[in-house]
Amino acid sequence: MKISVMMALRVPTLVRTALVTALLVGAGLLAQAPQPTSAPPTTVPVAVQAACPVDPATPKRQFRGMWVASVANVDWPSRTGLTVAQQQAEYRSWLDLAVTNRMNAVIVQIRPTADAFWPSTYEPWSHWLTGTQGQNPGYDPLGFMVAEAHARNLEFHAWFNPYRVANHADLSRLVSTHPARRNPSWVETYGGQLYYNPGIPAVRAFVQDAMMDAVSRYDIDGVHWDDYFYPYPVSGVSFPDQDTFAQYGAGFSNINDWRRNNVNLLVQEMGQKIHAAKSWVSFGISPFGIWRNASTDPLGSRTSGLQSYDSIYADTRRWVKQNWVDYIAPQIYWHIGHPAADYAELVRWWSGVTTGTNVQLVVGQATYRSGASGQDPAWQNAGELTSHFTLNRSYPQVVGDIHFSAKDVRANRIGAMARVVADHYSRPALLPVPLARGGAAPGAPTLSSATRGSGGVTLTWQRPTTGTTTGYAVYRLPGDGPVDACALADSRHLIATVRASGATGTYLDTTAAAGSTYRYLVTALHRLHHESAPSAARTVPGDGSGAFSVIVDNTTTGGFTASANWGTSTFLSTRYGSNYRFANPQSVSDVAWFSATIPATGSYRVEVWYPADPGYNSATPHLVATSTGNVTVTVDQRSGGGQWRTLGTYSLAAGTRQVVGVSRWTAGTGYVIADAVRITRL
The missing domain is CATH 2.60.120.260 (Galactose-binding domain-like)
Structure with a gap:
């Protein structure tokens, strides 16, 4: 990940409940709750949801992720040479941090420098694991990472860097079996680093195959790239691919258009390969935040910063308009009102670009800037970051955010991340349903029991008999009686999501107050996040200790x-x-x-x-x-x-x-x- 330089008033519950209940009773959709023959909680039928007002502070669906960077041991592992137990404990702590902050996805770097965090059949073990490239770390990190993320019902997006080979310029320092050493003609030195040459068709095919190895062998939820395609320009120095252009550039009048086409082919072909192998795996890219400035191109944004189209040959706007990716996560790493790259302007521009496409907009957030020394004064304001999320509410195309990076989420400098959680992540959220990707909601689960004990309320349910279920959403409503048809329209009552495992599911609600009466419902979730109809509700009465x-x-x-x-x-x-x-x-x-x-x-x-x-x-x-x-x-x-x-x-x-x-x-x-x-x- 490159660190870039550049109240809706609710309808009164009294009125809404009365109206909806009257309509549903008239339609025969609500019935008197059956009376149990013994002590079990009452089962309350649930009405079909109607068009309902929602609270923008508690959206039902929102992508909430953080980048976990492995290159240079930025986030994980914190250093090379850790034992297996230490590496695994560190990784679990990052996932627990995500859960604590009510996130639902992690984006983990597993191919930082033409290497691998899994036993790849194409590339060597990453030296960021052990300190020695090619050395087996003693376990399968990717398999472990995916399993641990899914155990917490976090989506796992595998973050790859297609062309970066090394953060140094010495080919001989790579392990002898490294594909770059076996094919030195593939490699160029630029800016003191080694890169695969994107203009060589064999290189493009190889890096795609290397990444697809992980896609085909592991249960990942997404493939994710950041902003590294052609390297960022070094002043006065051209990328040394003129000979490659002479060999492969037929049909292009200039080298810049040819370079852009090379990246376009990489994006288009990779998306096709991913979806052909596993239709449910999302493909997302997090590019530099500016495509082109309006002063250069009338289709560009009202900005004056570096242009990814011209500098790194990333035609990000075209990728969206051609629907080559499932989501775009531009790194909008500037504050609101920045004179060269205003956050508000770029959110407006990207929202316009994604409108009418099947590409969802997720914003890359500069959490690393909040409270950090040397940043613009705006980033010393604890309210700057949370104001980005508030602004996003004005653009329905924005379906979520990703924080760079995990260590900055944990640092919570000046309380900026805590403000985001309090203002925008106060409840859990389901992940957005990918656009135009198909899939269907499973049947409703059966909530068989809800029992109050000393540790809280234990729920047990049966898996739906129809459809594909990978997870569940658990809702808790206060009080008793019929369930409001609008109760599940946003996440006000969502308390958890749970990964599916086996024929039954369970959840312990440790936050249930002893003296309070609650109604619980469970829904089933498809791999692409389609949500089933809710189960019938079960009412758990208070124990009387809370009379007040x-x-x-x-x-x-x-x-x-x-x-x-x-x-x-x-x-x-x-x-x-x-x-x-x-x-x-x-x-x-x-x-x-x-x-x-x-x-x-x-x-x-x-x-x-x-x-x-x-x-x-x-x-x-x-x-x-x-x-x-x-x-x-x-x-x-x-x-x-x-x-x-x-x-x-x-x-x-x-x-x-x-x-x-x-x-x-x-x-x-x-x-x-x-x-x-x-x-x-x-």
């Missing part, structure tokens, strides 16, 4: 705060207590807050009381400060007052804090009302 309910009135001492813009009234008798508060709607942040002490993190039902009047506001925003961020629910205060009205069930964190707010920021007319709230643990 509190009412906070607008007169509760220390429980209510509001600015002087909020008046006090006793006009309506349907108020709660002696009075209530009111304010005119304005486009300002002026929230009246109800505070409470939440005894333990868990699921709580949140209700509000207000006196209703036809002249009051039809869309009063209510903010609920959940454990994963604020949720906004609008309430029509013209009717339904004088009683407790449910906003929804939410995960609330333990502690004393502002829990429910009533906002003046609404387009509706008429007073907004703040009277009382009730919070009940489930």
